[in-house]
Amino acid sequence: MGTLKDVPKAVWMLAFGIFFNSVVACTFIYLFVYLTSERGLSVPQAGLLSGIGGVGIVAGNFTGGWFGDRYGHRRTLLCAAVLAGAGLVVLPLLPIAALYVVLPLCDYAQGAVRASNSALIAVSVTDGSRRQGFAVMRVAGNAGFTVGAPLGALVAAHFSYTVVFVADGIGTLLFALYAARVLPARGAARAARGRHAPAQKSIWRELRARPAVLVLLVSIFFADIVYRQLFSTVPVYLGDHGIDTRVYGWLLALSGGVILCLELPAAVALRKRAPLAIVGTGLILVGLGYGLLRFGATIALATAMMLLLTAGEILYKTPATAYVADQAPEHAQGRFQSLYAGVSVSGVILAPPLGGALYAAAPALLWPLSAALAVAAGLAVLAAGRMRTPGESAGQSAGECRDGRPPAETGSPTRASAG
Structure with a gap:
């Protein structure tokens, strides 16, 4: 069995991007208060939107890997991150009615990003070192959240929750740009299909x-x-x-x-x-x-x-x-x-x-x-x-x-x- 030395460089690079993305991706903590304060929604309306967003997160997690197997995990990660980031950036400009579409889409895309991150670790690390690879990913995400949660509260207190959401969107777009530069362009899933497609179950x-x-x-x-x-x-x-x-x-x-x-x-x-x-x-x-x-x-x-x-x-x-x-x-x-x-x-x-x-x-x-x-x-x-x-x-x-x-x-x- 390997140690941390057997975790490939691409995984460490991806983990750094996950850390950065987790620092800015703290908007789900403040979604309810943002909707009820700065957007003026009632508590039931905010609860409904939050619930629909939760469905989007779970759906994105369930389906992100399916897209990755078909189109490549790197490509799926990049598309989902761009979709989530763009939606969050324009969120403050949208009318209330549009939130019922855009917020769930953003949550869906963020769920797909999470699934794609896991799939990329799975196909990039040797069998004997996968636990260490996933541990690196989890530590990066937890470290980013530990920094991001209080930082988001600080930004909201000095500026507004709107700034927090826009920062999340910009950060997610930067994460997509970073991932496009550091992740190998060849798709393991596509190569696998070419070799084993007839035997697939x-x-x-x-x-x-x-x-x-x-x-x-x-x-x-x-x-x-x-x-x-x-x-x-x-x-x-x-x-x-x-x-x-x-x-x-x-x-x-x-x-x-x-x-x-x-x-x-x-x-x-x-x-x-x-x-x-x-x-x-x-x-x-x-x-x-x-x-x-x-x-x-x-x-x-x-x-x-x-x-x-x-x-x-x-x-x-x-x-x-x-x-x-x-x-x-x-x-x-x-x-x-x-x-x-x-x-x-x-x-x-x-x-x-x-x-x-x-x-x-x-x-x-x-x-x-x-x-x-x-x-x-x-x-x-x-x-x-x-x-x-x-x-x-x-x-x-x-x-x-x-x-x-x-x-x-x-x-x-x-x-x-x-x-």
Whole structure:
């Protein structure tokens, strides 16, 4: 298994662009207040627009890789980034009615950018180093968000939220220009089609041949609904128990700091461990974190919850993404990444309404049910680690080969160009 030295230069260059784009791409945090203050929308109208935007994000994640497999991941990334950036730049000039079209399109394009980033990492890094490659991408994104969120608030306070959105648009266009210059122009997906087109199967047949991947995708779908309670019902719950919003902000900052410090070292240290065992353990830690809230809401319990959630996130997100990439056939790498990207943001749409409804109807059930769902997802992934996958011989599991490495997919890319 490799180390960070085996992550190719193109990935580091892309990661720098992701960092820069994440610094400016903080508008989703301020969308609701922008719509209700500077655009004068009512709370229901702003909620509807935000919800439609969430659908756009998820749809973009689900389909970005499909376009990449057909037209090239580099080309898809550039087109989506230009579309998102141009839409955000002109957003302040548009009438209210046009927002119902342009905002979802911007969100869709941003979701497609996310899926394309993942697909580019998947086709650019050797099988044994994909965890490190995805860890580099996640650290870059988290670092950019850590800088961008308070910077956006500062810009909004001194100027306006309109400036924040225009800056996001300009930054996204600059990211597209940067990516066009640093990413190789040849498309791995196009080359793969030329070599293997006659043997290609439908995506569903490929998934049915990989039951462990299916189990992982379903588990991540439910786990993300649980995980994203952190951004919906958790602050409400803490506030209802007298914990100031500033404490919640510090908890998020603590989580971001731990991720920035530990995600890359963890990816390197655990690179020889079976991926599904790591993912399952991470999901269980998420469940245990929410289980702590069953005992009350104190600063100590909230801090312990956040640390468990952060440890779980570090353990499950990067290895899960890399595992899907390792199991994907060459001609469907983008579509496999899109499936994972889509289920991994499912909570954006489902977590607030489901968690909010349960919290309103039976608040005592929310945290035990959340904990049970995440633990069940983790146990399912652990069980999936014993399933056979294509290319494995008897005695090898979906989690690990005899030498400790993830199983190599027959025909999977070793070092394709990032196109």
